[in-house]
Amino acid sequence: MLKGKTVILGVSGGIAAYKAAALASALKQGGAEVYVLMTEHAKEFIGPATFEGLTGHRVISDTFRSEEFLIPHIRLAAMADLFLVAPATANIIAKLSAGIADDMLTSTFIAATCPKLVVPAMNVNMYENPATQDNLDRLRQRGIVVLEPAVGHLAEGSVARGKMPEPSVLYRMAEYMIGCNKDLAGKKILITAGPTREPLDPVRYLTNRSTGKMGYALAKAAAMRGAETVLVSGPVHDAGDGVDNALLTGGGGNASDSVLLPAGVKRVPVQTAAEMAEAVKKESRDADCVIMAAAVADFRPLRQEPEKIKKAKLKQETDPETGVRGYSLSLERTEDILAWLGAHRQPGQKLAGFSMETENLLENSRRKLVEKQVDLIAANSLKKAGAGFGTDTNIVTLIRQEGERELPLLSKEETAQEILNELFAETE
Ligand SMILES: Cc1cc2nc3c(=O)[nH]c(=O)nc-3n(C[C@H](O)[C@H](O)[C@H](O)COP(=O)(O)O)c2cc1C
Structure with missing residues (x-):
């Protein structure tokens, strides 16, 4: 940098x-x-x-x-x-x-x-x-x-x-x-990062393997380019100011799962998908651009128990296909925040989301672009080496109505710069 x-x-x-x-x-x-x-x-x-x-x-x-x-x-x-x-x-x-x-x-x-x-x-x-x-x-x-x-x-x-x-x-x-030209000065960019945690009871939760690295890299790129940057972040491992791992790799991140809050970024910490939705709705009102890089849980437990669930309290059922006896858990859908943003878009606001699929990545991502009425979907496959959760690199295809651009294997920081270039191309 x-x-x-x-x-x-x-x-x-x-x-x-x-x-x-x-x-x-x-x-x-x-x-x-x-x-x-x-x-x-x-x-x-x-x-x-x-x-x-x-x-x-x-x-x-x-x-x-x-x-x-x-x-x-x-x-x-x-x-x-x-x-x-x-x-x-x-x-x-x-x-x-x-x-x-x-x-x-x-x-x-x-x-x-x-x-x-x-x-x-x-x-x-x-x-x-x-x-x-x-x-x-x-x-x-x-x-x-x-x-x-x-x-x-x-x-x-x-x-x-x-x-x-x-x-x-x-x-x-x-x-x-x-580190950068301040070409995004005067713009407010809202970015989400990390996983969400959906509690089952006071000690257990459902989550996913997101580390927040892509969202934090986007926040860093946006802030360095002069944007007022707000990062709505799910729970991540924060390397904190006392850990210098980033220095050992030239400040470009480290091989662990931890992230560093970039200078000049306002962080809004959240835990659940519902909290993330609320924070995004509030912060997006005056945002010029929203990039949803968080891995928001699609489902949450239907009930959140006030006390730790005892094993004996769970209902045991037999799976009709396998005949295996196991415990069942009822789930409900969380709100689709990107779709909400698409349906409530502010005039001139740019919207982007990520898509991570294990099959039919490009077809599903193209459908997501249209259904959610957004400007850009960054599609990344979990199947390619160097892409996806926890890595410092990514392989992403940028999908827009006008066309698609497959990026090579890049660091997440470089990928972040490319996404911002793509979104703000016409203003550069
Ligand atoms: C052991 C020791 C530690 C010192 N630590 C500091 C310090 O942390 N900050 C500071 O302003 N001065 C500190 N000083 C005082 C400065 O070294 C001193 O004011 C010196 O004239 C500064 O010179 P310079 O500004 O040209 O480097 C320390 C002095 C000693 C003997």
Whole structure:
């Protein structure tokens, strides 16, 4: 997602400097060219060799000593697509706010005109000191993005605000800030993701194998392209901000079943198909586009028991075909949310859904397109290797009234971009 981008990572002298190494690595693996500028004090916390090994570029601290560039602060400032300062000490924040340029980091910062992200990390009293807060406000007023430190264990042993957010969060912020053209700015896109859970009793439920990866990839793509993005999400395994698996694979996701909430996305968590229907009806009223990527349960138990069902309470029956004695469960249909959207479409609203079948995929998907009155069905087969639930890749055929386009094996993030391209082709 950062291919072709140049990121300058400024590292100043705080405890969290060690985390900047993981960030530099993730940015590099995400495709960016990464240049690290360290303050002299930062070198008390981590050695330049670490960054040089990870990025393939010499660390520059002294404006007058660079092996790569003649006038390094001007040259690098001109090349940069993003300037990230992480961790930013109270001292460096004060200098940046005052416009001081007495080393390589600060001189390049003041010369750079690209988007800038400053990530404070320090003791809570240093952070809350009015001098630091005034300095941060001044940076914000100049359009510099300042990330709020997280609450967590600080070096002194207390739990307080001042901790640098995990590298995965910073990577996502970087992607969000410069990863894409903002061609969907001004549009609201509603996306659903994940499975639903249909309770039988307080401890048991019916569900499916959806992990939410496709829906989360769509939300990320929409947000990165500037859309106001709302994600109605069924229960998913959230990797959370403490897990950096995504970094190990270049920030592009991981091989596990977990997902990460993309930066800039509003998540509405739901459990059941009925809750999802209610949330979609509410959020779709002013949406320019709705993409139903959730695997909404088609059926739910007819009765939800208030207490855990005892084995003895279940009715035993003999199956007329096999003669096997077993327990039976009565199910009822859940609401077809996509069909509801088709029947209640707002003027100009674009609607898309997914289709996952084990047989007659294309015929069933074409019928779904017409019956549900939607613009696009993304049909994915469970039978192809690399497609379907839990994988990081997908093989999808995009079906519209005007024609069909079979996409090759792509990452779910690339598939998401293609779906948005298809839906918004005429406005691009
Ligand atoms: C062990 C230790 C840890 C420190 N951690 C931080 C920190 O997390 N944040 C901070 O703003 N300053 C921290 N400081 C203080 C800075 O290192 C100090 O203000 C220094 O002058 C910052 O220089 P720089 O901004 O040029 O890198 C720490 C100092 C020491 C000795």
